[in-house]
Amino acid sequence: MxxxxxxxxxxxxxxxxxxxxxxxxxxxxxxxxxxxxxxxxxxxxxxxxxxxxxxxxxxxxxxxxxxxxxxxxRTPANSDSFPGLLALVTGGSPISHGFFYDVSYDRTLFDPTNTTCSGPAGNTIVFDESIDVYNSSNVSQNVIDPTKLPRGRNQNGQCVAVYPHAALKTNTIFEVVKSRGATTAWADKHPAYTPRT
Known part of the structure; x- marks a missing residue:
C-alpha cells in the first residue's frame, strides 16, 4: 500500500x-x-x-x-491508512481496535521468521503493501503472503501467521451485520485492508 x-x-x-x-x-x-x-x-x-x-x-x-x-x-488524529479506515468500520480508535498505523508494534506477536513463537514476544507488525504476493514484474497479485505476517499463538497454542483482520482487538460492522443473519462484502485496494467479512 x-x-x-x-x-x-x-x-x-x-x-x-x-x-x-x-x-x-x-x-x-x-x-x-x-x-x-x-x-x-x-x-x-x-x-x-x-x-x-x-x-x-x-x-x-x-x-x-x-x-x-x-x-x-471524525477519525483519530492519525487518520492515515488503518486508523482512519478502522474508525469507520469499528467506531473505535487505535486504543480499542489495536492499530496505531499499518506499521506499528505489538508486544504479543513474533517476527514472521519465528515459526515456533519461541523466545520473548514483541515485534514490529507490518500490514502494508509489502505483505502482498508479487509476480516477476513486481505487480501485486492482491493476495497476502503468509510468510510475511507476524506470528502468534492461536487458541490451541499453535504458532500461526496473524492476518490483519485477526489482529483486530474489537468487532467490526461486518460482524454485527453477520450476527443478524445478513451478508457482507468488501472491496479495497489492498488485501491487508480486508476486514472480517
Missing part, C-alpha cells in the same frame, strides 16, 4: 437514511435491506457536496438523495 492520506469522505447510502428514519419513527429495522459505505482516499464532505451540486444526475448525487451523507464524522 502506498501510504496516502485517507481523508475519509464517507457516504452511507440508502440504509442509513432508512435507519435514521426508523429511529425517528420508532419503526423496526426489518425494513432495511441494504447498506453501502463508500470511503475514498482524499474525498472530503465538501468535495462530495461540490460534486453533487455540479453533477445532479450522477450516481453519487442519487446516493446522496436516497441516503445520508454524514458530514460530522
Amino acid at each position: 502506498t501510504l496516502r492520506k485517507m481523508g475519509m469522505g464517507l457516504l452511507a447510502a440508502a440504509a442509513f437514511a432508512a435507519t435514521a428514519q426508523a429511529d425517528d419513527n420508532h419503526q423496526q429495522d426489518a425494513n432495511i435491506h441494504y447498506m453501502l459505505l463508500v470511503s475514498v482516499d482524499g474525498l472530503h464532505a465538501l468535495d462530495v457536496a461540490n460534486y453533487v451540486e455540479s453533477h445532479p444526475n450522477s450516481a453519487l448525487a442519487e446516493l446522496s438523495r436516497k441516503g445520508v451523507t454524514y458530514t460530522n464524522a
